[in-house]
Amino acid sequence: MLQRLKALFGKASAKPTSPALDPEAIPKHIAIIMDGNGRWAKNRGLPRMAGHHSGMKTVKRITMAADRLGVKYLTLYAFSTENWKRPKAEVEFLMKLPQEFLSIELKELIENNVQVRMMGHKGDxxxxxxxxxxxxxxxxxxxxGLVLNFALNYGSRKEMIEAVRDIGQAVSEGKLSPADIDESTMEAHLLSAGIPDPDLLIRTSGELRxxxxxxxxxxxxxxxxxxxYWPEFTEEHFYEAVREYQRRGRRYGGL
Structure with a gap:
């Protein structure tokens, strides 16, 4: 079953090569689940924090690669609403990484016309x-230029529940008719409002969820x-994912 799923959704080769990419078919929005920092560190006899710190360097590398390709939006899953369950020391370390990353890289991001955004629940x-x-x-x-969108303290179920509550409140106040609720209504109340849906999702570390x-x-x-693993993810892997994307036909339920 695992092999079948990987064949269905796409699987990286062991030694990626630089692909020739069609500049007219670059995904407008790429989302990445950055996974495997801890396992990368464990395999090297290092603490998990070392993996997270190394993964931060990959963020810079892939952001610049996406910018060079002409990707318009890059959404990175930096911290989920479920990640609070991790050990306190690890969570505290993860919460310091945005500050460290931006203190080092913000100047270059500005020079490259990158716009930083955040998609998540700010309160916690x-x-x-x-x-x-x-x-x-x-x-x-x-x-x-490129929109670098950090999904930070983000959880999709919570996002959708809050969107439904907001829509329900608008209905109860008479500002919205139930008959007028459609997909665009829902999308306007999501944390990603104003950002197009991802064309391509990449997940590292071998997990299939x-x-x-x-x-x-x-x-x-x-x-x-x-x-x-995310700390090992290179521009070549990124290009390979885009090349595979360009091989696929996107029919949205049509023929």
């Missing part, structure tokens, strides 16, 4: 984490999985 985030992200958002707000990530938005996304 530590002040220092939220402040770092909001400062980056403010400083890049006028950039009109969505892990409560963009469940509504991924309805028609192409999916590509690789056994490569």
């Amino acid at each position: 985030l530590p002040d220092h984490t939220l402040k770092a992200v909001e400062e980056a958002i403010a400083q890049t707000a006028n950039n009109d 969505l892990s409560n990530f963009m469940l509504w938005q991924l309805a028609y996304s192409e999916m590509w999985f690789t056994d490569v």
Whole structure:
């Protein structure tokens, strides 16, 4: 079954090569579940935090690769609503990474016309984490290049429940008729409002699940999985995923 699923959704080869890509068929929006930091570290006899820190460097590498290809939106699953269950020390370390990453990389992101955004539930985030992200958002707000969208403290089920509550409230207040509720209504109330659905989802580390990530938005996304851990994920792997995307026919239920 595992082999069948991997064949169905796409599987990375052991030694990726630089593909020739069609510049007219680059995915507009790529979403990535960055997985395998801890296992990468464990395999090297390192603490899990070392894996997360190394994964931060991959964020920079892949962001620049996406920008060079002409990708318009790159959404990175940085921290889920379920990740709070991890050991306190690990969570505290993860909450410091946005501040460290942006303090190092923000200048170059600005120089490359990258716009930083965040998609997630802000209320539970530590002040220092939220402040770092909001400062980056403010400083890049006028950039009109690649949108680097961090899914931080994000959970798709919670997102959809809150959207339904907001819609229900609008109905109860007489601002919206139930008959007028459609897909665009729902999308306008999601945390991803204003961002097109992902064309391509990439997940690293060999896992074959969505892990409560963009469940509504991924309805028609192409999916590509690789056994490569996130700290090892290179531009070549990224290009390979895009090449596989370009091989597929997207019919959205039609012929």
